[in-house]
Amino acid sequence: MAGLSPRVPLIPSAPRRVSSRAAPALAALLALSACAERRPDPFPGADDRAALAVDGQVFAGYGYQSRTRGEGEAETTNAFVIDRAELGVGYAAESGLGLELRLEAVRTAERGSYIGVDGNSLVMRVRRARGFYSGQVGPVGLDVELGLVTDPWLAALLPRFHQRATGPLLAEQFELFDANELGAVVGLRFWKDRVTLALGAANGEGRADTEFNADKTFTARLSVELPVAEVSGAPLRVGLHGVARSGSTGPEPRPTPSDRIGGALTVDHPDYGLGAMYLRATGLEDRGDEDGEAIELWADARLVSEWLGVAVRWSRFDRRPAGGDVAGRRRLSAGLFGDVHTLLPGLSRTRLYLLYDDEQIDAEAGSVPGVAEQTTGVRLVLEVAAGRRF
Amino acid sequence: MRAHPLPALLVTLAALTGCDAPADDPRVAWLQSTLVEDNRILLERSPDAVADKFRKMASRPYYFFRGSMAVFVGDAGRPGATPTRFGSGPASRVLLLGDPHPENLGSYRPPSGVMVFEYNDFDGATYGPFHQDVRRLGLGFAVALLEAGAEPAVVGSIVEAAAAGYVAGVGSLAAGAPPFEVTDRGPSGEIVDDLLRRAARDGHAREALDEYTVVEGGVRSMFFGDVERPTDGLINDRVEPLEAEEAALVRGLVADYPATLLTARPAGFFAIKGISRRRGAGVSSYPLRRYYVLVEGETAGLDDDRLLELKEVLDPTRVAALHLRDRAFSGNGQRVVDAQRRLHAQPECDPLLGWSAAPPLQVRIRERTKYQKGIDVARIVERLDERRWTLDDVAQLADVAGRLLARSHARAETLDGVAGLGPIADALADDGAGFVAETRAAVLTELPRFEADYAAFVALLAEEGPWLGYRPASR
Structure with a gap:
């Protein structure tokens, strides 16, 4: 699942071989993950049959930020934040059928809004609620999800993107794809799961809205991921991913097009991560006459055992309004991290980041058109994840 | 110049559009989505009242202007919008009226008993860049004059009057002058004086x-x-x-x-x-x-x-x-x-x-008292048509509106906790003429788009039904 990537098993334990008899139950449990097609880590358990799993994840931290608009003085803020707090429970039967419910805590008042539910406190909402099946049909692996599901593109990238705690991917941040949407996803796995094809159909309005139009949003993703080397006792996987989406938002009879095409290269290893993603969007937010182009690069590596690592990410997002100039924003984030979960037994992942951020927004893309913006800051982010299987 | 009878204007617009909103026009799609989204809560709670609101908006360009603030704001903040040379961080955190326009000006009777003329609708009040309020005010006058059948040059001059009033208001406060106020103790132009006179009369009569x-x-x-x-x-x-x-x-x-x-x-x-x-x-x-x-x-x-x-x-x-x-x-x-x-x-x-x-x-x-009476654009159009008021009177109202807006922005604390005057004066940077020209250009760029939006809206209502294609859950 997005909140618990296969790099973060629900219960930390030594890998063990999986019996063929236990395979359906194992597959079903792994299908609790939004990246159902991945099978890198065996799931620990007594009998690998029906199981109930519970997990939680929190991204919390403190940040100091300085924002400058135009020639004006800098606006500084410092704040404690909770970027994400999730709690998930899933059940998978030996048959491969299962259910997952995942809740998240959110602030109820958006920026610029004055009224939140219950006085602007954190409240819980459903992040994912789905039924699923994961099994094998001859040589082909089959995964089916139905309900409030994650878009196939994000479902593929998020587990391979190790730095989610430092901020969402561009694709998620600018809602180029919906992290949560009512719909269905069918996945096919070939060649020992090295080739996966996922097809998704969803309303297109995202989680926040009911369906406005009869059209559905269709996403097709093809991934090829191969283990190319054994490094430190774990496989280093290189993956190529491609996606195409035909979508629409807004009311009939003029739904706004919301089409996407893109690709990504990922390198995935427990100690290393590397990624490059390109996306082209036709139709942004509620603007059918705007195009967008997103480029994102990231890299992270553990340098000194688990105690010290380095993480870097860079992104550029350009909007092209009809007849207008390109309006771009660039963001660089770099820093150090340490995995300190050994200090806190029982947690599957506890990572602390110290980050420097720099965001430049062109005058055309600024919140006040004509006024460029620059934001720099330092953040301390704590990522904590824990899980248990019953 | 002659005022258009409103029904004739509608017929003309319907004829111009052929009552057909282009199905593949992304602008029309965005307009439709924006208005539906803006009214979404009310579409579910009171669908019939929203249907009536849309009908009212379709009945006059000025009513469409009043009901389409979300469209204005959406355009103002999008990439490619007419940029400003007068923006800065502090000047983007000014307390705005949100929706200043001629019909949001009106009379009050404070405890002193002296009738005053002020802005009277703060439902849209929020923090933001000051130039957005000035452009909204300018567009309000432009749409009012559109109803009066004014030529673009005339529209431009009235918009300039509003922006120049704003610049003068800021300059005056920066020079240490007392805050600008309009009362019934002195002449403030035909339109304002007429309003204050009627408000005092009707208010007194309860x-x-x-x-x-x-x-x-x-x-x-x-x-x-x-x-x-x-x-x-x-x-x-x-x-x-x-x-x-x-x-x-x-x-x-x-x-x-x-x-x-x-x-x-x-x-x-x-x-x-x-x-x-x-x-x-x-x-x-x-x-x-x-x-x-x-x-x-x-x-x-x-x-x-x-x-x-x-x-x-x-x-x-x-x-x-x-x-x-x-x-x-x-x-x-x-x-x-x-x-x-x-x-x-x-x-x-x-x-x-x-x-x-x-x-x-x-x-x-x-x-609820008739001491509080608002400017009525239809009355201005009617009086212009009857030649009882002139464009100079409208320009004088625009100047007053601009000065009142400047005083409002300048005296209220920004989000940074300082009076707005400093950040605004710094942003204008002794280039008031440039700000006036920029405001005029932005409004005159916006006006044809507004007219097209209004025509599309009228057509959309005819094609898509009372809720612009949205289906409330209760229906």
């Missing part, structure tokens, strides 16, 4: 009480029915009785409200004598809940009875992508009242101004 209440057998009670006849099936001014549950809600709101007044009133002042629900008021706020409450006043006599208006307030249209501090206000009722007190020259322009809440309902409360 016309509002006469319209919305009746006296029978020495007892004053609420009147129920049409105060003004519906037009083409659209309610103009109707007051209706409330069910017991809703009446109890209103009583609760009134009970909490005295604590929000600047000046305390004697015990018994707010004893309730009658409640009604008002329908048909406003354009943007047409579907919102609005109640009239008759209260006792200072004595048990009939002559000092007061009529309160409780108006529901929702979130303002968000200024896109501006990361402003959350919770600058405790709620929407408090937001509009606090903004009004800070943006007016006198915090007690409206002595009975306050707020109340029964979450999620938030209301602003004021006295």
Whole structure:
């Protein structure tokens, strides 16, 4: 699942071989993950049959930020934040059928809004609620999800993107794809799961809205991921991913097009991560006459055992309004991290980041058109994840 | 110049568009989505009232302008919008009226008894870049003149007058002059003087009480029915009785409200004598809940009875992508009242101004009196057509509106806790003429798009039905 990537098993334990008899139950449990097609880590358990799993994840931290608009003085803020707090429970039967419910805590008042539910406190909402099946049909692996599901593109990238705690991917941040949407996803796995094809159909309005139009949003993703080397006792996987989406938002009879095409290269290893993603969007937010182009690069590596690592990410997002100039924003984030979960037994992942951020927004893309913006800051982010299987 | 009869304008527009909104025009799709989204909550709660609101918006360009603030804000913040050379961080955190335009100007009678002329609608008050308010004001005048059939050059000159008034207002305050105020003690132009004169007359006659209440057998009670006849099936001014549950809600709101007044009133002042629900008021706020409450006043006599208006307030249209501090206000009722007190020259322009809440309902409360009368663009158009008023009179109103806006922005604290004057004066940087030219250019760029939007909106209503293609869950 997005909140618990296969790099973060629900219960930390030594890998063990999986019996063929236990395979359906194992597959079903792994299908609790939004990246159902991945099978890198065996799931620990007594009998690998029906199981109930519970997990939680929190991204919390403190940040100091300085924002400058135009020639004006800098606006500084410092704040404690909770970027994400999730709690998930899933059940998978030996048959491969299962259910997952995942809740998240959110602030109820958006920026610029004055009224939140219950006085602007954190409240819980459903992040994912789905039924699923994961099994094998001859040589082909089959995964089916139905309900409030994650878009196939994000479902593929998020587990391979190790730095989610430092901020969402561009694709998620600018809602180029919906992290949560009512719909269905069918996945096919070939060649020992090295080739996966996922097809998704969803309303297109995202989680926040009911369906406005009869059209559905269709996403097709093809991934090829191969283990190319054994490094430190774990496989280093290189993956190529491609996606195409035909979508629409807004009311009939003029739904706004919301089409996407893109690709990504990922390198995935427990100690290393590397990624490059390109996306082209036709139709942004509620603007059918705007195009967008997103480029994102990231890299992270553990340098000194688990105690010290380095993480870097860079992104550029350009909007092209009809007849207008390109309006771009660039963001660089770099820093150090340490995995300190050994200090806190029982947690599957506890990572602390110290980050420097720099965001430049062109005058055309600024919140006040004509006024460029620059934001720099330092953040301390704590990522904590824990899980248990019953 | 001659005013267009409105029905003829509609027919012309329908003919121009062929009553057909281009299905593949992304602008039309965006317009449709934006208006549906902007009214989404109300479309589910009161679909018939929103249908009437859309009909009202379609009846006149100026009403469409009033009901389409979300479109204006959406355009103002999008990449490719007419940029400003006068932006800065501090000048982007100014307390804005949100929706300044000619029909949001009107009269008040503060405790001093001297009639004053001020902005009178703060439902959209929020923090943002000052130039956005000036452009909105300029566009309001431009649309008003569009209804009057004015040439673009004339429109440009009136927009310039408003922007120049703004620049002059800022300059005057920066030079240490006293805050700009408009009262009935001196001439302020034909249009303003006419309004203040009529407001004083009707307010003195307690016309509002006469319209919305009746006296029978020495007892004053609420009147129920049409105060003004519906037009083409659209309610103009109707007051209706409330069910017991809703009446109890209103009583609760009134009970909490005295604590929000600047000046305390004697015990018994707010004893309730009658409640009604008002329908048909406003354009943007047409579907919102609005109640009239008759209260006792200072004595048990009939002559000092007061009529309160409780108006529901929702979130303002968000200024896109501006990361402003959350919770600058405790709620929407408090937001509009606090903004009004800070943006007016006198915090007690409206002595009975306050707020109340029964979450999620938030209301602003004021006295319903004819001392408070608003500018009516239709009246301006009519008088221009009759040659009783001239374009110079309109320019004078625009100048006054610009100066009042400047004073409002300049005196109120920004999000940074300083008076707006400094950041705005710094942003203008002795280039007032440049700001005036930029405002004129931005408005004249916006105007053809506004006209096209209005035509598309009329066509959309004809094609897509009363909810612009949206289907409320209850239907």
